[in-house]
Amino acid sequence: MTNTLFSIITIFTLLSCKAQSPIISLEEPVPDEIENAYYKDTNNILNPFVGTWVLNDGTKYLKIVFEKKVMVNTGNFYEDLLIGEFQYKEKSVELANTLPNLTDTSITNAYDYSIDGNYFKTNQTPFDNTSDNFRMSLVMVEPNGCVSDLDVRVTTVNGQEAIEIFKRGGIVTIEPGEAASPEPIIPGGFYFLIKQ
Numbered sequence: 001m002t003n004t005l006f007s008i009i010t011i012f013t014l015l016s017c018k019a020q021s022p023i024i025s026l027e028e029p030v031p032d033e034i035e036n037a038y039y040k041d042t043n044n045i046l047n048p049f050v051g052t053w054v055l056n057d058g059t060k061y062l063k064i065v066f067e068k069k070v071m072v073n074t075g076n077f078y079e080d081l082l083i084g085e086f087q088y089k090e091k092s093v094e095l096a097n098t099l100p101n102l103t104d105t106s107i108t109n110a111y112d113y114s115i116d117g118n119y120f121k122t123n124q125t126p127f128d129n130t131s132d133n134f135r136m137s138l139v140m141v142e143p144n145g146c147v148s149d150l151d152v153r154v155t156t157v158n159g160q161e162a163i164e165i166f167k168r169g170g171i172v173t174i175e176p177g178e179a180a181s182p183e184p185i186i187p188g189g190f191y192f193l194i195k196q
Helices: 002-019 099-103
Strands: 023-025 038-040 051-056 060-073 078-090 093-097 115-121 135-141 147-157 160-167 189-195
Touching (some): 060 099, 060 189, 078 099, 078 135
Antiparallel strands (some): 051 060, 051 189, 060 078, 078 093, 078 115, 135 147
8 A cells, every 4th residue: 555655656747847847947958949939038137228228410310218028828839039219210200109019918828929039149240340149039020010130239339238230131031932031121231229
């Protein structure tokens, strides 16, 4: 009886351990996604990007607000995620403004924001004159449907906290019979934005 009770307790303990979701650092290379895992920002690598950032050079105005969402359900696993919205003007004419999405309570899916991601890179940087290659790789969807990649790194400009962005033009993926992707509203290139 004692052996049977011990066996039942042991089996129950092993099964309950298997049912727990593993917590995996965003920085840990994982070849395949693990179902029900939580890819957590254990070292707060997303935190330096959180905030309001502005470029205003007299011709172009770009404001980006980044927030951190924790334990976002992807359907297969959970992850911490950097999300963002933006406003863009040229010569004081507003061409896009998605900032109201940040306060829109009807948005329940973190992937419905204009900017999202949590993938970081440390090699083959597009940024010149830097020995620090750490940057976030994000995806931006503009209101017209144009999709672009953003490389974003934290830096300093004239003693002020800043981010530098490298925006690749639009990602063009045209399948046979599909219409061409829309042109980007925000031109591709490098941008410095100062923390507000």
